[in-house]
Amino acid sequence: MAAAVDSAPVPWIAMYHSVGDCSDDPYRITVTPDRLDRQLNWLRRRGLRGVSLAELLTAPTRGDLVGLTFDDGYADFLDHALPVLREYGFGATLFVLPGRLGGDNAWDPLGPRKPLLTADGIRRAAQAGVEIGSHGLTHVDLTEADDLRLKSEVVESRAALEELTGAPVDGFCYPYGTIDARVVDAVREAGYAYACAIDPGPLTGPHALPRLHIGQNDTAVRLFLKHRLHRLRRRPVEGI
Template sequence: MAAATDSTPWIAMYHSVGDCSEDPYRITVTPDRLDRQLYWLSRRGLRGVSVSALLAAPTRAGLVGLTFDDGYADFLDHALPVLTSHGFGATLFVLPGRLGGENAWDPLGPRKPLLTADGIREAAEAGVEIGSHGLTHVDLTQADDVTLKSEVVESRALLEELTGTQIGGFCYPYGTLDQRAVDTVRDAGYRYACAIDPGPINGPLALPRVHIGQQDTAVRLFLKHRLHRLRRRPVEGI
């Protein structure tokens, strides 16, 4: 049982950190809520780390992978200071094809600015792991072969040039994946990839994650952590 639990890593999925008064997709948490959530982890002997650190650890007991999708500019102002205050690490999945742009893929808005190249470098220099979220945030299961390869391969190359470090992590936009997308990610040289609920696909290139939002207080966090451990099957190959 212990081995199964250890091979079922708990990875939390965040997006934007800031004002959540207008948040139709429920992707935003306030800095205060994030601080309380990370405090809840600390009090239970859990430490937030990057996905790479989580997977590389001899034992994953007491570790939680913290991920932030889309590369919102508010990460530097609102998320990073909270992470730093708790001594936690994280992985930031960014879109090198939309540097300094906005979340145009969300039709309901609101429009949120994305990190520039300098912003991504600043996060990396602060110790945050940078991963690819594709070039422009498209559903890879609906992309043609050329677009799929471009989103996966070119995004990695651009981020490696931008940060001067090897990019080992990928995150499927919208959390959607199929075997074709997984194979492309593997062929591109990524060591792991994050999804949401990968269904029948298993392994380090299809890691499940748990969405964490503004409504996740202590009780909900406890339930999400407990249910993830009970309901998720062990991830093979990690």
């Protein structure tokens, strides 16, 4: 991915997870379809367009683009998120866990249990034009994994998804957003074009992209303020 300039303002990348019933949501990872609709409508009214990260990072200019990402690969993406995205003509990137196909979010001890996409569900999302990226194999904190586990989570997940979808997998998303230099190096060496974190600080770059968490409470005013603070607080991204 060639860089036109040495350093660029931090791109606006929104981080979603589940789209559905948020009445029991201790980790605040869920937005309702209605709230997602309102948030995407807010983007459109401001002249912004939601796109996959593949499109965002290769666009010659990004002033009117917002990367939309959905972590974990919840099964509700097909029923609740994809129809809203289609309504607006927006793209998105879906980060999935090929080691937990058809399973649930067992890594969240407080629950509730949310089903994850099956292999067929991931293929359906890809066929609908959604970019598929890796979230590792099983959703573990990679900074606590030994070298063998780290390589397995990073390399094998990519190979599994490329076999499943029949398409290249260029993006990675760090579980929990936790990173260190060793983990970032492993993702880069595995051949990913980019990777998403949350607030990577001094590691910010193409393989440690900052993102903006979006939740159920994010109304128009909160979205405006969050975006302004995101641009002010995050470091410029060199190399994209």
